[in-house]
Amino acid sequence: MKILRYISVGVVVLLVGGFVIADTVNQEVEILVDGDMENAGVGDWNVGNVATLTKETGAVDDGTQVLRVAYNSSNTPYAYQILFTPGKTYRVTGWARGDGTYAPFMQDGAVSLQWVGTNSTSWQYFDVTGTAGHAWFQLLSTATGAGFAEFDDIMVTLYTPPIVNMEATVANFDDGDMEKAGVADWTAGGGATVSKETTNPHGGSRVLRVRGAQYSLVMQNIFTPGNIIYRVTGWVRGDGGTGQATVGGLSTAFYGTTSTDWQYFDITDTASDANILLYQYGNGGNDYAEFDDVFITEYTPPMVNDNVQLIDDGDMEDADGSPVSEWDVFQSTILTKETGWVDDGSQVLRITYDGGTSGGALQPVLEVGKSYRFTGWARGDDTNTPKIQDGMGDIIWTGDSAATWQHFDVSGTAGHANVYLQLHNGVAGYVEFDDVFVTETAPQYNNYGQLLVDGDMEVAETLGAELLVDNDMEEDGTDIFFSNKFDLTQAVNIAADSGSITGALTYACEGAEFDGTNDYVTYTVPSTLFSEKSSVSIVAEFTPDFAYDEDTFLTILDSTLSNRYLIYKGDNAGGNTLVVYLGDTTIALIPSATYSAYWKQNERNVLVISGTTGATNAWLNGTQILTNATNPWSPAAPTELHVGSNRLGTALFDGEIHAVSIYDGLLDGTDAQNIYDSVDTDDWTVGNNACLTKQLGAAESGSQVIRVAYDGTGTPNATQTILTASTRYRVTGWFKPTGGAMRAFLRHGTTVITYSTTTEEWQSFDETFTAGATTLQLAMEGAQDSAEFDDVTVKEITNDGADAWTPVNNAILSKESTNPHSGSLSMRIAYDDTGSPLARQSGIFTIGQEYRVTGWARGDGTFYPWLADGASEIWTGAISTAWQAFDVTFTAGGTTFNARSNATSAGYVEFDGVVVTRTD
Secondary structure (H helix, E strand, C coil), X not given: CCCCCCCCCCEEEEEECCEEXXXXXXXXXXXXXXXXXCCCCCCCCEEECCCEEEEECCCCCCCCCEEEEECCCCCCCEEEEECCCCCCEEEEEEEEECCCCCCEEEEECCCCCEEECCCCCCCEEEEEEEECCCXXXXXXXXXXXCCEEEEEEEEEEECCCCCCCCCCECCCXXXXXXXXXXXXXXXXXXXXXXXXXXXXXXXXXXXXXXXXXXXXXXEEECCCCCCCEEEEEEEEECCCCCCCEEEECECCCEEXXXXXXXXXXXXXXXXXXXXXXXXXXXXXXXXXXXXXXEEEEEECCCCCCCCCECCCCCCCCCCCCCCCCCCEEECCEEEEEECCCCCCCCCEXXXXXXXXCCCEEEEECCCCCCEEEEEEEEECCCCCEEEEEECCCCCEEECCCCCCCEEEEEEEECCCCEEEEEEECCCCCEEEEEEEEEEEECCCCCCCCCCCCCCCCCCCCEEEEEXXXXXXXXXXXXXXXXXXXXXXXXXXXXXXXXXXXXXXXEEECCEEEEECCCCEEEEECCCHHHHCCCXXXXXXXEEECCCCCCCCCEEEEEECCCCCCEEEECCCCCCCCEEEEECXXXXXXXXXHHHHHHCXXXXXXXXXXXXXXXXXXXXXXXXXXXXXXXXXXXXXXXXXXXXXXXXCCCCCCEEEEEEXXXXXXXCCHHHHHHHHXXXXXXXXXXXXXXXXXXXXXXXXXXXXXXXXXXXXCCCCEEEEECCCCCCEEEEEEEEEECCCCCCEEEEECCEEEEECCCCCCXXXXXXXXXXXXXXXXXXXXXXXXXXXXXXXXXXXXXECCCCCCEEECCCEEEEECCCCCCCCCEEEEECCCCCCCEEEECCCCCCCCEEEEEEEEECCCCCCEEEECCCCEEEECXXXXXXXXXXXXXXXXXXXXXXXXXXXCCCEEEEEEEEEEECC
């Protein structure tokens, strides 16, 4: 990653109390020779501890060369230049890496300015400012045996701290640079002895020394406590013993160390005292601390940008007859407008405790997933604390209980619609708010120096070949458009089609059992069922208990007199012919000699009749038994359809009738064969006495589905042995419960992959899992009901697309194409069996370095996404399924980037468009 080596003018950004302060820094001049390591050879570097110094041209950070410091025969080899002036402050930046065993580090010869890396072979950035105690600048390896460290793009500059904003120092503050000869401008307190010293000042020729017991101090009366914000900057140091410097007077204090090195401070806050206080904070009776170049300015925080203000009455100036009507009350508080000590204008909003623990005022003006900026002023009553947030606590600022006005300026992504102004953890009393502005902000994204691999989540998942046989449930079937299906597999299905049962049908595995004596079904049908079809196909699925030459009339279907569509088998006297009527016309009497060879007693038969006037064909179990019958016919309009009997309720069928389907248009021989083949379930193994059938019509796609029905044993299922244990798979498809009370589901072995709801409609699924068994099962929950499945695919995940990410806590990582935020994919982090599953990239951060992370995330409605650096949380989102933007700047406390879910049970979060960069 390329780093600018010369900085003419830069910006230092300080985040203080929720708002941002920018300063101009002085020009920095490089003082190190060959810091970019691009000079030929190592002549610019001196050898320490018998190091072997070389220039390497392999994996450099930038340019063409790096400096390698290798072990020769002495521990901790190093390269050095005589560079520093002891007592001056320097900034050192650059890149280094270890060899996997030993780590790089940088220091001056006195170890008062130092950075230590890790042994990682990844390039590690460092940025260190400190006061040199020795002239030598050293680049070292921790090697105690064969090994090395490498360095590149090292920059060393004499450090000049940022000067206070261009505002003038407060008018009544004198001698901040400590250059006056005496101490007349300072008032001593706590028994302090105050003097000016000339030994090693930070700047100029003098420093201020405060000597005495703990809390001895000097002061100047310059502050106005209240809503004025001050910024105090400068330098302090201790006496090397127990003497320690402290700067007070503002609501935030600064505590130095006992070190004699000069230490920079920068405090921005409202005043808690009228005086600027410079303390000697040591524990001894005669300790001292020194102060130099102290500057104080009044600071005016930035107001909101020109975006549209979303809050109604945010300035609290509404003076109509109902001054708090724009605000809703929550948790037993009292809202009033007050005219006392306001921040601006003439009124403020007061929230008075009335029993609510964290009560307050709200307005529902936010949209989940969008980014907002909140600015304004608030104060407590010296007991209660003001707080502002959205309803999920995702945009949050908490003040303190002080009655002085406190400014807030926070940005974040909303996880809830409400803006809450709160009396936090309230007791008797109140808090007040004024000039509250809320504006929508467009998230800003990093555009340089991405550190993550696959942060855009666009590396696609790769899958193996389809593993299920008959996965689309079509076998050799053809997609055929049907218009009506009369399903006789259960009484509820007959009733759903307005069927009326005569007799007492029983229900075998695959359909209604007709006893041949009393049982039949009568359907009331619309006259248009057949009258609008000049070409029609009828498919009957049945299992006869009789042979083709049974000496009786047996009817499959019939309809209204004078509008008959009829299929029946005749008796012996009639030659056991199959009789077909269409449009109240006798189309054919198919001789038994033509069809008997294909008739299957006690087995499932599929009879297909396909006709238009002058050309009618028929197939039995895939074999054509009628070819182009020439009898002309015209569409008729029956309003009643009998199944299992003729229109008079006689000539009753003996056996099972599974379904009768009516198709628009003509089927051909290929269709007939495919339909017959498609009812086969031989590719599936029956589990728990399941009744497995193929159902024609009403498929999610195509013309067939597989149905798993209860037949006396719990958890009926259809099974194929296709999985390998401990292997990752992706399963997609559709399922539908058909009884209304039980759910359909998939499982591997006895472990559930996913459930449907009990709603009787097609529901899609798309799940990844690690196989714990070799069997995949399509199953239903329990008694009396059934479930249907269609277009199920099972493929091994040969690459989940997330190779750049390491799953932790048994996280299941997958790339998802459904509604990504941008591009075509997002990354899903799903729970398997361990809480807080996460995806990790290691070695991304250098501890102590500042980074910025931007991107998008969303929850699943139950669990929320969050980010961490391996040591602490960076950002927390909402459980909302809406995409939520994040844009966070932080100092790394760990080296790993963790995208996480807080899931403690089945659930997931998703991330997209994540960019991580350094802020230098």
